[in-house]
Amino acid sequence: MMDLPRYEQIKQEFEEKIRTGSLAPGARLPTETELRGQYGVSRATAQRVLNDLANAGLVIRRRRHGTFVADVTPTLNLLNFAVPEAAQKGVPGRHEVISAKIVRAADAVLSLPGASADTAVVELVRLKLDAHERPRSLERHVILFSVAPDLLEENLEDFVSMRYLRGKGAPIEVIRVYLDPVSLDEHDAALLESPAGAPSLSRRRESRSGDGNAIEVVETVIRPGSARFFVEFPFSAV
Template identity: 30%
Template sequence: MTPARRIRDEIAGRIRSGAWRPGHRIPTEQELAAQYGCARATVSKALGELAASGLIERRRKAGSFVAHPPVHSAVMTVPDLAELIAARGEDYRWQALSVEPASQGDGAIPGPALCVAGLHLAANEPFALERRLISLAEVPDAGDVDFGREAPGTWLLAHIPWTEVRHVIRAVSPTRREAALLGAGGAMACLELDRTTWRSGRVVTHVRQLFRGDRFDLVAEFKAGVPGEG
């Protein structure tokens, strides 16, 4: 076994066993070269292969870290990000950025609305940026909820049933502020999820969520129809 392969396999083993969790800092190239008695170029080759396989992230001037595996969400559902992140074994936290009445020029919600902006965090790292409008005509109790402490999506799913939903999904380039909040590099594409939810034909909420492209997958599964079925 070559030194590069040994380094690669041993680091991969620590990650897959859970000994090194997502976000764990990998020893530096210099430290690994000293540990394995090899050249830094050999270490760099091993880390490059780990990065290509998605097990680690190499950040310029910051080092290498165990990667966060993408969260998978069914595109035909309305997911609770707190549940998805917890199911992956990571701590979830909601960080509110602002909670205020929506401006009258925002036409996504007819009538009075509450605008809530915040950041979803997984393992204390940015996972998704959210801006949500909640109809106060349809959900008047939302005006009394402390969304500084509880994510609005989690509260809505627990209290307000929905009957219709529309997703619009696209790849976008984040603004400089969005990239900074998400910890994304300027050249990284992000996944934008634009969703409107109705109850009996009346809008309940409209949300725009922005995910780092390497942290979230939307998945749809279909079965071929049986001949004769429409």
């Protein structure tokens, strides 16, 4: 198992402090300059720690004022939720692995476009937990075994599939993202600690090769009420 990148170690340290209440809502986090001095890291690393915490809704960054622990429902940029670049970075928070196994495509929790019924795939199901150890989302991954034969040997709690596939040189040429309103069935509702039938948002990401066949499909179902989504554009683009 590889050591986590330095920015990830620092980020998880702050996540733990927020989860346990050591950093209460409204508490001020160190500035980028203070992080650099405290941890001996670059400006880019310090900036990434604070930006990732903000993207997760755990902190609020106020220009010229600082970074503070959030005390409201997290707000997430819907564009960041959809674009592959954000998926490659991963989102702060701990994962709890529900299941991880190799199955036939026909038996997987998600259909993999272009795969025959007997094609071997890796199936991974995880819960994403927030800083207070509450379910934030339910993730289902189905990946071609031929491009990920050693996936089950990875640290699946910290696994980021886009980063993994890029490292493996997977021949991904097109990524398609679907956003759909859904109602939670009893199974998903129980995992997300929500009422059955509650409205939610589902994101399905398909990573496809040049022939149009899928290499990976990921479905993320958000726990109702765990986040508010927004879209923001620069005024010059209007």
